[in-house]
Amino acid sequence: MNLSNSSIEFTANRMSKAQAQFVDRELRKAKNVDIICHDTTDKDAANSALAMWEYLNNIGVHSRIIISQKNPKLLNLRTYNFNIVQSNDKDEIEKVKPDIAFCVDFxxxxxxxxxxxxxxxxxxxxxxxxxxxxxxxxxxxxxQFQEPIENSQNILSSAPFYSDKSAKSATSVIYRYFEALDKKFSKDIAYDLFFGFISDCNKKGLVVCDGNKGTIIACDELKKDKNAYEIYQNLRKMLTDEDISFMAKKIDIMADLTDEEKSFSDSLYKKINFSKNGKVAYVAIAVDDEEWKSLGEDNIRTSAILNNFRRNVLKLYPDVKVALVFYKAEGAYRISIHSKDFNLDEFYDYAKDNIDLDFSLGGHSDRGGGKLSSLDIDTCNGWIEKIVDCFNDLT
Ligand SMILES: [Mn+2]
Structure with missing residues (x-):
């Protein structure tokens, strides 16, 4: 498939050729590239990394992928035939000094x-x-691709780190990169890009993945976003129904829960707390929670259960604007957030100004998260209380 022939309108989201060639030249000059995924690596990050690894491999550049999932097989990637390094393996990480650290999805x-x-x-x-x-x-x-880029001089003088806030996934940005380069990419890469895209869209409720039927259906909200839907359709065309069925099953984790996972999922609804003004619903999984431990703590499956829970809570309670879950993950105490009719950007700043603890927050305007760098039970409880208070003030 030659992407240059597709009828794509020039929009902010299309990467300029000069921009893409600049990235490409830098990559081709490198001997070693480390592709870096964010903590609690998800399918968008991992598939972005895999697509970039495949591309670099094709142009003869050696690369490794640094990943934080303890069990990367849970990501159900197309292949594991690449150089994988665990993000906590300091010795292994330091064996290579890369010419480029290439960050995907963060x-x-x-x-x-x-x-x-x-x-x-x-x-x-x-x-x-x-x-x-x-x-x-x-x-x-x-x-940042917020508006059409006209002056290529400005583009080339900037650091080649590109973010498109309007993109539905990091893999969408990579799609735009290949498109701008007029590169025909393989079906394998299309598979990776689509898997990452669908996974992030699923988190936002933009697609319905039915694991029982093996189908993926785009929702109206996705169809209304011309740029995103165009990527969806162009990639979908390159895949078979079997590919789609496999992805649907792997993303629709809720359709395929074990008994233990099912009971954990049900128990969340019994543990809901509400803020004073009733606009915030939250569940705090204690640092020493045995059930959480036995499920392997934070991984792609438990994360899907918590994600599903937050989105359900927003649907179940009309007055609730923010759904939160607190849980232990990778040596820190974390929070994951979904909101409706409330812009989280306001909260990120407010919380940083009003809570005097060592923590971070960030993400999107309707979903995000953060972590507290302490597992001390009292400190964690204090953090929970202060976070809920912030929302109580704002909502
Ligand atoms: Mn992403």
Missing amino acids: GSEKRISPIVYEHILKAPKIMGFDHHKDLDIAKDGYI
Whole structure:
């Protein structure tokens, strides 16, 4: 499929050719590239990494993928035949000093461990493709595709770290990269890009993945977004019904829960707490919760259960604007948030100004998360209380 022949309107979301070629030239100059995924690596990050790994491999550039999932097989990637490094394996990470640290699906140091952050800073060049807004890793400036880019001079003088906030996934930005380069990409890469796209769209309720039927259906909200839907359709065309069925089953984790997972999921609804004004619903899974431990703590399956829970809560309770879950993950105490009719950007700033603890927050305007760098039970409880108070003030 030659993407240059597709009838794509020039929009903010289309990467310019000069921009893409700039990235491409930098990548081709490199001998070693480390592709870096964010903490609690999800399918968008991992599939973005895999597509970039495949591309780099094709142009003869050696690369590794740094991932934080303890069990990467839970990500159900197309292949595991690549150089994978665990994000907590300092020795292995430090064996290579890459020419480029290439960040996918995150631009903020808050979303990676200190070991990985240190490693990134040692690379002469920090580049990446992202769809988030916090880009503190790209210190010297970056391009956000918010409006059509006209002056290629400005583009080339900026750091080649690109984020398109309007993109539905990091894999969408990579799609735009290949498109701008007029590259025909393989079906394998299309598979990776689509899997990441669908996974992030599913989190936002933009597609319905039915694991029992093996189908993926685009919702009206996705269809209304011309740029996103165009990517969806173009990638879908390159895949078979079997591919779609496999992805639907792997994403629709709720259709395929074990008894233990089912009972955990049900128990969340019995543990709901509400803020004083009734606008916030939350569940706090204790640091030492045995059930959470036995399910393997935070992984792609438990994360899907918690995600489903938050979205259901917003539907079940008309007055609730914010659904929160607190849980232990990768040595920190985390929060995940979904909101309706409430812009979380306001909350991120407010909480940072009003809570005097060592924590981070960020994400999108309707879903996000953060972590507290303490597992002390009293500190965690204090954090929960203060977070809920912030929302109580704002909603
Ligand atoms: Mn993403």
